[in-house]
Amino acid sequence: MSSDSTRGGESVRQDQTDQDAGTGEAMVRVDGLKKYFSSSSGMFGGVTVDTSTFPPIRVEREPVKAVDDVSFDIREGETLGLVGESGCGKSTLGRTILRLLTPTDGNIYYKGRNLAELSGSDLREMRSDIQMIFQDPQSSLDPRMRVGDIVEEPMNAHGMLDAEGREDRAKMLLEKVGLDPHHYNRFPHAFSGGQRQRINLARALSVDPDFIVCDEPVSALDVSIQAQVLNTMEELQDEFGLTYLFIAxxxxVIRHISDRVAVMYLGNIVELAEKEELFENPAHPYTQALLESIPVPDPRESETRGVLEGEVPSPTNPPSGCRFRTRCPKLIAPETYDLTDREWDDVRRFTRAVERHTFDTAPAADLRATFFERGVPGGEAGAIVEEAIDLVASDTADGDGKHTDDRMKWDEATSLLVGSFAEASICARERPAYEVEPEYGDGRHVSACHLHQ
Ligand SMILES: Nc1ncnc2c1ncn2[C@@H]1O[C@H](COP(=O)(O)OP(=O)(O)OP(=O)(O)O)[C@@H](O)[C@H]1O
Structure with missing residues (x-):
């Protein structure tokens, strides 16, 4: 069993006391799991177009760190929701747990057996117990096959029952998932999107699995249909004693279906807690930003609130320390400078603006007035800020006394500010993971953020 490393420096681990928290024993235990893709395995073979270089093409040699040291438990009978922005590694994590992808490192214990070490017939045997449902019910159903054959296919593959037994079971399952068993001979095109996802459910259930990874199973459906399918999934979970890892x-959707929720960002789990605890008391700035960017239902407020700033960094070269730090509105000030919270806010805002080149060059006094309304801080931090202002202002010695947008000077100012401030923060220096006192429920609440140190 892995150590409780929530005091910092390691991934969020939930594996020890989870079993005391009520909902049941750990059915799946993921421990230090990594899945790296060699860059050449991507769609463009690791070739990236970068117009800032000559020639404007780069060949990436570093691997894509899609899942990078992830540890957590999934308890028997629960639904663990897995949420995060597109590209943060959710699908890769789900597929690696099921061993559809070979892990780069780490262990996946399923009912005590390490799937990471299984291969050949042992792995095939295990596969009937663990199933996956995908997002697109259209493309995951063979249009030339009848519904009955689709549902029976996994039973055939695992040599389950005789032909009559398979047909009976397929019809029973069609009914259980809310379809008419008389539609056994129909083709998929005769069904709506929601009904097709129900066919997928019947298919996954046919081999009597205990654990199902559901990868965005309702994302392609109309909102009105989503809740119905989710309700059916909950009923099936109770009736068949299923455990779900639910990716969305x-x-x-996550709030509707989950018992606990894991939040993923750029290959890491950054927060894990019981659902109510996570939604009512989000601890990680990334979770807070995700929750704040839920569109407001009020039609007068068409804007989304607190939308996340900037782009998700590349998983080939993720930021050191906390991966969210390059976008984090709560980046911690380096202890080497004596800055008030307001001064640090200004310094951080200025650093970001220079880094992203979000303003045009202007006289130094104007830049000071725009970014440091309350005055440039004193001391060493202030001297660094002044040096950066010199580099990007239009009327200073470094700015050559004329309006200039010399890219090299902006780059120099960026490395000065980022190197002196952002990179010097504890957020850049150490990988965080701390346990937070839960306010709702009695489960553990883990958040990978130095703010909780
Ligand atoms: N076969 C592959 N080869 C190379 N890179 C890959 C491969 N599969 C996924 N990736 C990369 O791994 C990262 C994680 O992708 P993944 O699909 O797991 O994210 P996700 O959170 O599920 O996103 P989405 O919600 O868009 O499906 C992405 O940067 C993606 O481009």
């Missing part, structure tokens, strides 16, 4: 980017 939609927080309202």
């Amino acid at each position: 980017h939609d927080l309202s």
Whole structure:
């Protein structure tokens, strides 16, 4: 069993006391799991177009760190929601747990057996117990096959029952998932999107699995249909004693279906807690930003609130320390400078603006007035800020006394500010993971953020 490393420096681990928290024993235990893709395995073979270089093409040699040291438990009978922005590694994590992808490192214990070490017939045997449902019910059903054959296919593959037994079971399952068993001979095109996802459910259930990874199973459906399918999934969970890992980017779907929620960002789990605890008392700035960017239902407020700033960094070269730090509105000030919270806010805002080149060059006094309304801080931090202002202002010695947008000077100012401030923060220096006192429920609440140190 892995150590409780929530005092910092390691991934969020939930594996020890989870079993005391009520909902049941751990059915799946993921421990230090990594899945790296060699860059050449991507769609463009690791070739990236970068117009800032000559020639404007770069060949990436570093691997894509899609899942990078992830540890957590899934308890028997629960639904663990897995949420995060597109590209943060949710699908890769789900597929690696099921061993559809080979892990780069780490262990996946399923009912005590390490799936990471299984291969050949042992792995095939295990596969009937663990199933996956995908997002797109259209493309995951063979249009030339009848519904009955689709549902029976996994039973055939695992040599389950005789032909009559398989047909009976398929019809029984069609009814259980809310379809008419008389539609056994129909083709998929005769069904709506929601009904097709129900066919997928019947298919996954045919081999009597205990654990199902559901990868965005309702994302392609109309909102009105989503709740119906989710309700059916909950009923099936109770009736068949299923455990779900439920992947979604939609927080309202996650809130509907989950018992606990894991939040993923750029290959890491950054927060894990019981559902109510997570939604009512989000601890990680990334979770807070995700929750704040849920569109407001009020039609007068068409804007989304607190939308996340900037782009998700590349998983080939993720930021050191906390991966969210490059976008985090709560980046911690380096202890080497004596800055008030307001001064640090200004310094951080200025650093970001220079880094992203979000303003045009202007006289130094104007830049000071725009970014440091309350005055440039004193001391060493202030001297660094002044040096950066010199580099990007239009009327200073470094700015050559004329309006200039010399890219090299902006780059120099960026490395000065980022190197002196952002990179010097504890957020850049150490990988965080701390346990937070839960306010709702009695489960553990883990958040990978130095703010909780
Ligand atoms: N076969 C592959 N080869 C190379 N890179 C890959 C491969 N599969 C996924 N990736 C990369 O791994 C990262 C994680 O992708 P993944 O699909 O797991 O994210 P996700 O959170 O499920 O996103 P989405 O919600 O858009 O499906 C992305 O940067 C993606 O481009």
